[in-house]
Amino acid sequence: MQNKIKTVKELTVNMGPQHPATHGVLRLVLELEGEVIKKCIPYIGYLHRGVEKLSEDLTYVQSLPITDRMDYLSSMVNNVGFCVAVEKLMGIQIPERAKFIRTIMGEMARICSHLVWIATHALDIGAMTVFLYAMRDREYLLELFEMVTGARLTVSYPRVGGVRCDVNNEFLDKTYKFIEEFPRKVEEYETLIDRNRVWLKRTKGVGVISAEEAINWGLTGPTLRGSGVYYDVRKFFPYDAYDKVDFEVPLGKNGDIYDRYKCRMLEFRQSAKIIKQCIERLPDGSILAENALRIRMPESPLKIDKKDIIFDVYIEDKQIQEFIQKFTEVYASVEAPRGELGFYIVCDNSSKPYRMRVRAPSFVHAGVLPKLCEGSLVADVIANIGSIDIVLGECDR
Amino acid sequence: MNPVEIIKRIRDKFSDEVLWFICFRDECSIVVKKEKIKDILSHLKNTPELEFDYLIDLTAVDYLGFREPRFDVVYYLMSIKHKHRIRIKAQVPEQGCCIDSVADLWATANWFERECYDMFGIEFTGHPDLRRILMPEDWNGFPLRKDYPVKSELADKEWGIYKELKESAKAWKENAK
Numbered sequence: 093m094q095n096k097i098k099t100v101k102e103l104t105v106n107m108g109p110q111h112p113a114t115h116g117v118l119r120l121v122l123e124l125e126g127e128v129i130k131k132c133i134p135y136i137g138y139l140h141r142g143v144e145k146l147s148e149d150l151t152y153v154q155s156l157p158i159t160d161r162m163d164y165l166s167s168m169v170n171n172v173g174f175c176v177a178v179e180k181l182m183g184i185q186i187p188e189r190a191k192f193i194r195t196i197m198g199e200m201a202r203i204c205s206h207l208v209w210i211a212t213h214a215l216d217i218g219a220m221t222v223f224l225y226a227m228r229d230r231e232y233l234l235e236l237f238e239m240v241t242g243a244r245l246t247v248s249y250p251r252v253g254g255v256r257c258d259v260n261n262e263f264l265d266k267t268y269k270f271i272e273e274f275p276r277k278v279e280e281y282e283t284l285i286d287r288n289r290v291w292l293k294r295t296k297g298v299g300v301i302s303a304e305e306a307i308n309w310g311l312t313g314p315t316l317r318g319s320g321v322y323y324d325v326r327k328f329f330p331y332d333a334y335d336k337v338d339f340e341v342p343l344g345k346n347g348d349i350y351d352r353y354k355c356r357m358l359e360f361r362q363s364a365k366i367i368k369q370c371i372e373r374l375p376d377g378s379i380l381a382e383n384a385l386r387i388r389m390p391e392s393p394l395k396i397d398k399k400d401i402i403f404d405v406y407i408e409d410k411q412i413q414e415f416i417q418k419f420t421e422v423y424a425s426v427e428a429p430r431g432e433l434g435f436y437i438v439c440d441n442s443s444k445p446y447r448m449r450v451r452a453p454s455f456v457h458a459g460v461l462p463k464l465c466e467g468s469l470v471a472d473v474i475a476n477i478g479s480i481d482i483v484l485g486e487c488d489r
Numbered sequence: 490m491n492p493v494e495i496i497k498r499i500r501d502k503f504s505d506e507v508l509w510f511i512c513f514r515d516e517c518s519i520v521v522k523k524e525k526i527k528d529i530l531s532h533l534k535n536t537p538e539l540e541f542d543y544l545i546d547l548t549a550v551d552y553l554g555f556r557e558p559r560f561d562v563v564y565y566l567m568s569i570k571h572k573h574r575i576r577i578k579a580q581v582p583e584q585g586c587c588i589d590s591v592a593d594l595w596a597t598a599n600w601f602e603r604e605c606y607d608m609f610g611i612e613f614t615g616h617p618d619l620r621r622i623l624m625p626e627d628w629n630g631f632p633l634r635k636d637y638p639v640k641s642e643l644a645d646k647e648w649g650i651y652k653e654l655k656e657s658a659k660a661w662k663e664n665a666k
Binding site for chain 1: 551
């Protein structure tokens with residue numbers, strides 16, 4: 093017998109930014125030893141459009157359509173997030189009907205986004221059929237969006253103080269019909285992949301992140317809940333009509349790709365449940381608050397009550413007092429399909445935001461990729477990217 | 490815990506560091522000096538009654554021309570166990586634009602701090618890998634500073650080239666006829 097001396101060469105592989113499985117323009121530099129990843133360095137910023145800088149030069153109403161372009165798979169939730177933040181800043185109370193409509197639309201956007209996720213994630217791992225099924229159902233939902241808003245993807249439907257236009261009965265009937273059928277369709281997807289041996293081998297026990305680490309890495313949404321941490325903005329800090337509907341927050345256990353997948357599949361059913369309740373209970377009334385922001389605004393539209401600002405009584409410096417009264421700030425977040433989408437707005441009492449910061453879940457999730465990938469195999473990189481569900485438009489802003 | 494109580498606790502513990510606090514729409518911000526920011530944040534993270542285990546956001550705001558320490562580095566913390574949130578703001582001057590990194594307290598701070606450096610030029614001392622993240626590595630200037638021009642100096646020049654191109658395309662079309 094001959095003794096063969098095996099030498100393992102180190103190799104650096106550049107993956108992306110034009111790789112079809114990176115879901116956008118994400119570039120990963122992988123340092124390999126054999127087929128095991130020793131180091132993974134993500135490079136982002138290829139889609140950076142300066143949303144935060146742009147919005148400093150636009151009025152609040154003009155900033156709204158920009159938020160569509162961040163997470164283009166669920167633009168409705170982006171709009172709602174921005175509106176919730178500005179409403180909180182200005183103290184606008186929106187009518188009940190608008191709240192329910194926003195909730196319906198938000199959950200529809202969540203279903204749409206998760207459908208794209210299951211479609212592409214399964215396609216990456218090798219299950220082609222789910223793609224076609226999911227896209228078929230997404231198409232139906234996009235048509236419903238088009239019916240109300242006139243647009244399929246970039247909807248710009250919510251307004252600061254309500255929503256743009258009312259929904260009609262035809263829309264509600266069609267949505268209700270779809271939602272009643274939908275849980276059966278989710279089962280259909282599950283029969284396609286849930287017992288698939290390849291799917292289970294590639295997802296179970298791969299890309300594991302424990303609960304403590306997930307919190308430490310700042311993960312949110314299904315990616316965090318897959319590790320078994322109970323945190324959902326809709327339950328913790330309710331906005332819109334989420335405190336009036338009954339739903340559960342599905343949790344995973346092991347924190348691997350399979351649990352994240354399971355979480356999202358269960359979220360489908362919860363979303364359907366929320367939409368059903370909202371349509372059944374949809375109240376009548378106006379859809380826009382009286383003090384809502386209009387397109388044509390006077391120079392200084394913000395009337396923030398000085399009494400709302402409570403500050404230290406010990407401050408005697410007049411300059412600091414004036415400064416505190418000039419700059420007010422709020423942070424409001426919504427549960428986007430990907431996680432917590434937060435808007436931090438600093439307002440200087442003019443018609444434009446002084447600073448708008450977007451806390452994008454995809455940005456945080458892209459940061460955890462080295463943690464998930466290092467020590468695993470090259471093929472698992474694709475499964476990992478799919479399981480954290482990032483949209484690079486939101487990541488780079 | 491009530492945000493006012495949290496403020497009281499921090500005030501008792503770090504009386505020299507806290508400058509003032511503001512409450513607006515049920516959100517409380519504490520403005521502190523930058524020197525002991527890491528002590529304050531690790532105290533917030535490790536005290537069992539507070540237990541701010543989750544760093545939601547880290548960013549900066551530029552108050553050019555309004556206030557003397559020019560920047561505020563804003564930390565937004567949350568406790569999953571106690572369901573409370575608080576905002577800590579540390580003042581950073583333009584000269585000596587640096588602050589301690591908290592990347593070893595929360596792993597998520599790593600990328601947030603890189604972005605903050607990229608956009609504002611605030612240096613985080615002790616950061617493991619402080620590079621630009623969204624902008625190209627050879628980019629000049631820090632885009633989210635208030636004195637950074639929205640319109641590039643090159644804008645007119647680029648427009649000129651575009652005009653030239655258009656004219657040459659027109660000439661080419663006519664020749665083709």
